[in-house]
Amino acid sequence: MKILVLNCGSSSIKYKLYDMTDESVLAQGGAERIGLDEAFVKVTLKDGSKEKIMHDMPSHKEGVKFVLDLLVDPKYGCLKSLDEIDAVGHRIVQGGDLFEKSCIVTPEVEKGIESLIDLAPVHNKGHLAGLRAVDALMPGTPQVTVFDNAFHSTMPPYAYLYAVPYEFYTKWHVRRYGFHGTSHRYVSQRVCEFLGVDIKTQKIITCHIGNGASVAAVKYGKVIDTSMGLTPLAGLMMGSRSGDIDPSAVTYLMQKTGMGPQEMADFLNKQSGVLGITGISSDMREIENADNEGNERAHLALQMYNYRIKKYIGAYAAAMNGVDIIVWTAGVGENQEGVRWDACSGLEYLGVKMDKERNHVRSKEQILSADDSKVKVVMIPTDEEIVIARDTRDLVEAQKK
Known part of the structure; x- marks a missing residue:
């Protein structure tokens, strides 16, 4: 079975084509600047090198069409016909409380995703455009949606509800959802395979630390809490997101700056976090370099960033009455030992x-803690796409039966 995995953002499309016989990647790449000038697709070639192809893509439909054209191109692709694609799996950021597990796409599912656009306007609108593009370009091809918040759906109400009038939850679905769920799901399962233990016996804290970052408490295979909230803005300090902030500080800043709600949301999502503190960059590699050169604000940003991760680890150890495994993953978690x-x-x-020597490693499955550490600290590179591909395969095969 060949499965195409799509992750359609507001102006981008990432794709991977899998042969599920051995879970090998047959083709991969990403379209950028959809709907903007100078749009392009960066394709990974068979020798591992990458090539940038400029192509006008006014909408997601044109973007998906060009990706499909590349898959059957003699130079960039690997298929003779699109008929070889058995199913398409999509990453969907926000499933709200309508979708607690992956599902086959139907008109009702599309309507459900559309109804949740207000909760994730940037992400869900792009995802829905990708779904409908495949509907139009590959009619009859099964599609599967894998929701970013689904793994967190096991949180108890006392963990996911906010202390506001209960009717805000019943009317408008205001609650903590959490995100990066596909990554937290993958690494929590994979670390147990790697260590040879049963996930149903383990208390695990998973740290997905990238430009967007979140921590989850996974007790005996089920999430009991996670750091992101109604949106991906909450929780840890991130590349350009503020993370946790007093709501009164937000309203105070709105009064002082004259910003409206959307302007403030953009400010907290795109101009805050590490970028806001340093004034340099949202890229942690650049911040570490600046810190090494003696930049005081870069040093402060690193202290704030690492301290907040530590606080969540401590909180989730308390929530689970202990911890057996701490997992590091994603761009920063896999590559920045400091x-x-x-x-x-x-x-x-x-x-x-x-163990300092073990910690001196990048993007490799490895135990980072000392032999006599009671808690195993492990790096597990994440692989969200293979989770989407596996769910897609399983659901499509089950539907055939």
């Missing part, structure tokens, strides 16, 4: 003991 080291320092009371 962040891992600083965030885990001072957690000796939990039984965490890091």
